[in-house]
Amino acid sequence: MDSHGYSRRRILYASAVGAVGAGGLATVSAAALRSTSSGQKEAPAHLRGAAPLPFIHAISLDLTAAEDRRIGQLRAAHRVVGALDGGKIAAWMALGESVLPEPASRPRHLRPMPAFPGDVLDPALSHGDLLIQFTAASSDAAHVAADQALRTLPRWRVRWRLDGRRPENRTEDGRGLARNPFHFTEGYGNPASPAEVTERATVRAGRGEPAWAVGGSYQVVRIIRLATGFWDRDTLHEQERIIGRHTDGRWLDGTPADERAVFAADPDGKITPLDAHVRRAAPDRRHPPPLVRRGYNYHRGTDDQGLIFCCFQRDMEKGFEAVQHRLQGEAMAKYTLTVGGGYFFVPPPGDGWLDALA
Ligand code: HEM
Numbered sequence: 001m002d003s004h005g006y007s008r009r010r011i012l013y014a015s016a017v018g019a020v021g022a023g024g025l026a027t028v029s030a031a032a033l034r035s036t037s038s039g040q041k042e043a044p045a046h047l048r049g050a051a052p053l054p055f056i057h058a059i060s061l062d063l064t065a066a067e068d069r070r071i072g073q074l075r076a077a078h079r080v081v082g083a084l085d086g087g088k089i090a091a092w093m094a095l096g097e098s099v100l101p102e103p104a105s106r107p108r109h110l111r112p113m114p115a116f117p118g119d120v121l122d123p124a125l126s127h128g129d130l131l132i133q134f135t136a137a138s139s140d141a142a143h144v145a146a147d148q149a150l151r152t153l154p155r156w157r158v159r160w161r162l163d164g165r166r167p168e169n170r171t172e173d174g175r176g177l178a179r180n181p182f183h184f185t186e187g188y189g190n191p192a193s194p195a196e197v198t199e200r201a202t203v204r205a206g207r208g209e210p211a212w213a214v215g216g217s218y219q220v221v222r223i224i225r226l227a228t229g230f231w232d233r234d235t236l237h238e239q240e241r242i243i244g245r246h247t248d249g250r251w252l253d254g255t256p257a258d259e260r261a262v263f264a265a266d267p268d269g270k271i272t273p274l275d276a277h278v279r280r281a282a283p284d285r286r287h288p289p290p291l292v293r294r295g296y297n298y299h300r301g302t303d304d305q306g307l308i309f310c311c312f313q314r315d316m317e318k319g320f321e322a323v324q325h326r327l328q329g330e331a332m333a334k335y336t337l338t339v340g341g342g343y344f345f346v347p348p349p350g351d352g353w354l355d356a357l358a
């Protein structure tokens with residue numbers, strides 16, 4: 001990293017330490033498929049709606065009960081979160097690796113999130129036995145639901161919690177879009193069809209996963225602090241070359257946002273630099289990475305803001321991890337610092353998984 005980039009990251013790091021301790025984020029779980037008034041099945045909460053609800057309150061919890069109470073306590077959390085899910089709230093939970101002590105019972109790719117090169121993971125913002133997540137139309141509504149859940153879960157201790165929001169949250173041609181802290185539109189790279197969302201994000205049978213996990217989803221949370229002050233001092237032209245799209249989503253070669261850019265016509269990166277974010281993230285436009293991103297911005301003061309990056313996938317190696325490895329060395333790296341998050345698993349709808357694990 002050049003000295004300029006290094007100093008940016010040092011500042012990000014310095015303001016990260018201590019400033020973030022009590023916050024928290026992310027969850028996933030399986031709200032059972034619910035029947036709507038028209039009799040249609042609603043998607044599970046973590047994938048519901050083309051655009052996620054605009055506010056989130058996410059809480060990572062650790063279990064304080066004895067080992068023989070583990071499944072009972074998971075059942076309690078499942079019941080409480082499930083009861084709050086529906087109507088104007090989408091709520092779900094996701095399991096951390098540490099709450100599944102027997103390796104044979106764990107989803108194949110569930111492990112503690114590693115520190116990738118450049119990460120400075122704050123233990124007070126990382127991992128957790130269980131992630132519960134409440135999304136709503138307002139921050140207050142998300143908090144009310146979260147507080148209600150916590151009051152009835154005395155055996156779970158808060159490890160960290162975090163608020164997020166999606167400014168300019170909307171749906172366009174089936175895709176949920178929002179504005180990230182770098183002022184760029186996010187979401188065009190996601191699939192437009194609900195069937196493709198389910199396909200990318202849902203664990204299937206026959207892939208070596210424990211039977212109880214089929215129908216569930218791997219959730220990755222990355223709490224990424226963004227050096228917005230430095231970013232804002234760069235020219236728009238430079239910012240667009242770092243991302244690889246215009247702020248409104250259009251490609252740098254003029255291709256409309258919802259169509260495929262043809263990177264093969266620009267092998268040397270004259271139009272879209274080879275280290276641009278989207279070019280690293282998805283170099284082969286015909287085979288997009290099999291993941292679904294549903295992130296939120298967080299803001300805890302001018303020196304402490306960024307992205308609660310969140311994605312769902314059926315396969316961690318082909319989904320998040322393949323993209324994360326390709327992003328090493330991207331031009332955007334000097335503006336970002338990942339300080340927390342974790343790997344979690346949203347169990348499948350219903351409570352059969354609890355019986356299977358008991
Ligand atoms: C550091 C904070 C990040 C910012 C500010 C950011 C921003 C963006 C933007 C503006 C786009 C283009 C619009 C869109 O397709 O949504 C994009 C696309 C994408 N990003 Fe990120 N991103 C970040 C982190 C990540 C991470 C950690 C991953 C995964 C490891 C990731 C994976 C992707 C993928 C797969 C696409 C879609 C590429 C495509 O199909 O065109 N991003 N990101």
